[in-house]
Amino acid sequence: MSGLIAEIAAKALQFNIPLNVQLDLTYRCNERCIHCYLNHDDHGEMTTAEIRDLLDQMADAGVFYLTLSGGEILMRRDFFEILEYARKRTFCVKLKTNGILIRKKEAERIKALGVESVQISIYSHAPKVHDAISKLPGSFEHSMNAIRLLRSHGIHVIIANVLMVQNATDYAGVKALAAELGAQFIMDPTITPMMNGDRSILNLNVEEAALREVFRNGDVVGNVEEFCAPPQGPDADALEMLPCSAGHTACYVSPYGDVYPCVQFPLPSGNVRRMKFADIWRDSPQLKEVRTITLRDMPSCSKCIHGATCTRCPGLAYMEGNMRGPSSADCEKSFVRTGVATAGMLAGRATSPHLRSHSALVQIQL
């Protein structure tokens, strides 16, 4: 994090400002990715007018970074109306899309509206592998065409590669594609449970050996020695650390107006159809509770040698039943990274040396 961005984040924390919001416009999608955590049926999405009103409220509350995601955002016919309004309210807008519906006109419009970045998932450099994951024949070509178009308009494109059993060794090929296209590459060794709590998709996570290989690949993680350094244990300062920005300077809003601390932290905290966004952000008992938690309050993690360096995701811990508890997925990741067992593992909560899942907090950006 650069100095200025860190300074802004600290100030947002001090003033209790929701600096970052991810707003999912729809859960509908034209792909059916095998690892997706969403139910794609429409259960009553917010209308255009409701979203415009929400954007007004979020701008007034101080939201600066607005990520529009889904589902597939371009499945909404009013997508560009929403985007144009968001830019009129001077949000820094980031888009997450599969790009399938982006043609020349859409790329031109995205450029004209001054979007900060467009993130598109590419699962493999091999079209067959990508299409088998998205379950949409031809999707690789469509997504790649969108990336080329966006890049030809000078738009910042981020290619996201989610690691799973089906594409475990393809990240190097995707990284090379990104370099060729002038796009940023990020890799996420993360399959998260479905938002309804169903954990069956976690069996798509790569095996321990494959993840160990990724964590020891300097092209992916940078300085391997530093990345895999043995943990030192939390000192007094580390015990006062906040777990992450979820609920502190960031939150998530679903297409139905439900507010959560994060897209990976499905703790219902209010609904913007019934309450003002600012009132939920300021007064929600759930968000207030999330804000009280420091490392010191976590019985197991505060005593863990990985406490200060673990990528523990409070949302995944919550989905395991205790937002103050360890996330077994992150325990296992810390173990694979360093070879040192975590307190959670030693206490028997996460005893398996085999990986069951990984959290999203190890996101490797290049």
Next chain:
Amino acid sequence: MSCKRYVSRSTAIAARMLGDEMMVMSATSSTLFTLNEVATVIWEAVDGATPLEEIVTQKICGRYDVTPEVALQDADALVKQLAEYGLLLLSDRPIEQPTCSRKVNL
């Protein structure tokens, strides 16, 4: 300055108040800036229609202990610098503010 200077915010920016400072990001370069309190007053006042001299007189001189000459000199340097980064537009005549249509036809 020999002629009036009109200043308008670029549409290719993202901006938000954070405490008493303004965060501004250039949409073309993703470069992030923060403006201090005085610069924020000027940022919020520029509308393309009010000359910079008038903004300085009305919004700065009455509020801060500074002479109009110094305030205008500083404001002029600020808007030139922000214009170089593409955050502001400068002109010697009023600048029409772009409107944002409610419906986009593709």
